[in-house]
Amino acid sequence: MSQTKENSIRAGVFWALMLQAVASAGTYIVAKGALREIAPLTFGFYRFCLASLIFAGFMIVRRRYFPYSQSEWKLVLLLSILAIPINQGFFLVGLSLTPPTHPALLYATAPIWVYILSAWRKEEKFNTQKSIGIAIALAGVLAFFLEKGITLALQDLLGDSLILIAVWAWAFYTVLGRPLAQERGAMTVTASALILGTLIYFPLGIYLALRFDYASVTWVGWSGVIYTAVITSVILYTLWYWIIKQMEPSKAAVFSNLQPVLTAVMAYFLLGERLSAASIVSGIVIIIGVYVTQKA
Numbered sequence: 001m002s003q004t005k006e007n008s009i010r011a012g013v014f015w016a017l018m019l020q021a022v023a024s025a026g027t028y029i030v031a032k033g034a035l036r037e038i039a040p041l042t043f044g045f046y047r048f049c050l051a052s053l054i055f056a057g058f059m060i061v062r063r064r065y066f067p068y069s070q071s072e073w074k075l076v077l078l079l080s081i082l083a084i085p086i087n088q089g090f091f092l093v094g095l096s097l098t099p100p101t102h103p104a105l106l107y108a109t110a111p112i113w114v115y116i117l118s119a120w121r122k123e124e125k126f127n128t129q130k131s132i133g134i135a136i137a138l139a140g141v142l143a144f145f146l147e148k149g150i151t152l153a154l155q156d157l158l159g160d161s162l163i164l165i166a167v168w169a170w171a172f173y174t175v176l177g178r179p180l181a182q183e184r185g186a187m188t189v190t191a192s193a194l195i196l197g198t199l200i201y202f203p204l205g206i207y208l209a210l211r212f213d214y215a216s217v218t219w220v221g222w223s224g225v226i227y228t229a230v231i232t233s234v235i236l237y238t239l240w241y242w243i244i245k246q247m248e249p250s251k252a253a254v255f256s257n258l259q260p261v262l263t264a265v266m267a268y269f270l271l272g273e274r275l276s277a278a279s280i281v282s283g284i285v286i287i288i289g290v291y292v293t294q295k296a
Contacts, residue, residue, distance in 0.1 A: 013246045016239050017255045025262035027232050028104055031095060034224020040092035042212045045205030046225045048084055048198040051233035055191035064188055075180055076192050082173040083237075084197025091166040098159030104260040106163045108141040111257065111293075113171035115250035121175060124248050130293050134250065137257040137289025144260055144282035174253065178244050186241035194233060254293045257286050 035043060059065055068076055095103055111134050118124035173193075181189045243252050261283035 009246060013243055016243050017252060020236055020239060020243070021255050021258040022262055023231050023236055024256070025104075025259045025266060027228060028095075028259070028263050029266060030224050030227045031092070034221045034228075035092065035096045037217045037221035038225070039208065039212060040096045041089065041205065042208045043221075043225060044088055044092050045201070045209045047229045047233060048088070048194070048201055048205070050225065050229035052195045052198040054230065054234050055194055058187065059191055062187075064185075066192055067184060067188065068192070072180060072184075075176065076189070076196060079173055079177045079180075079189070079193040080195075080197035080200060082169045082176075083193045084201050087166045087169040087173060088233075089166075089201070090162045090169070094159040094162030094166060096159070098163065103163045104263055105141060106160060106167050107170075108138060108257045108260060110167055110171055111250055111253040112138070113168060114174055114253040117171055117175045118249050123175065123178070124250060129295070130250060133289050133291070133293030133295075134254055135289070136292060137254055137286050140282045140285030140287075140289055141257050141260055143278075143285065144264075171253075174240070174244060174249050177241060178249060181241035182245050186245060187238050190238045190241050194237065251293055254290050257290065258283075261286060 031043075038046075066076075091103070115124065115130070115134060119126055177189060177193070240252075264283075
């Protein structure tokens with residue numbers, strides 16, 4: 001590969017990671033607002049169905065459907081269960097029970113789980129500098145939330161527990177799906193996992209959707225469904241597998257530590273929430289940690 005092409009790919013990966021961080025931060029704000037109007041599992045039903053229809057359209061246009069061997073189908077089934085019922089199902093229910101800052105903090109631990117799982121599977125080697133970078137970024141996240149203050153009500157603890165399960169599912173989805181994405185393509189694997197996961201979820205989802213009272217649902221709720229389906233599920237999920245095709249999963253995952261700060265910045269400009277000097281310093285520490293990890 002020429003140096004020019006390699007530099008172009010690196011630049012593309014960087015900007016894809018930044019898009020991931022910014023759009024994912026927006027997901028916390030948008031989804032939390034929508035979940036005030038639509039029950040979590042009903043919200044998920046519409047989100048997953050819309051995302052699956054979009055993916056199905058892409059597959060028809062590209063004329064690439066499900067090019068898997070029998071052994072690969074077992075992995076696709078596992079990825080679909082991790083992505084939809086476990087990761088997104090637990091995430092949406094957990095987010096409805098806990099403040100949006102808590103999921104952002106818990107997802108900031110994702111690089112640790114991805115790193116441990118990758119090392120356990122011998123897909124990444126232990127690296128001191130990378131470990132230090134992840135630790136610095138996580139310290140910045142912890143400082144950010146300590147400055148904001150963290151409540152520990154019983155409902156919050158339940159929500160946090162569900163979110164943590166979702167984070168573990170995402171770590172497994174990332175590491176287990178990487179080889180298949182490298183072999184079959186990010187779009188193909190993501191589409192397959194989302195469509196199959198939606199089919200698994202469909203019986204429960206349609207039952208809850210038919211029983212739900214839509215009288216109080218406004219444009220806020222439906223715009224949340226569209227944002228999380230199109231931006232989060234279709235664009236970001238596909239980008240994620242493309243990114244980790246190009247670099248080690250732990251290096252990519254550490255960018256998730258930027259999400260709490262980006263969420264705070266969005267809340268400052270969009271909602272008029274306070275952005276303190278301590279929050280800014282914490283953000284700088286996180287950026288330093290991300291930089292150290294990327295240089296490892």
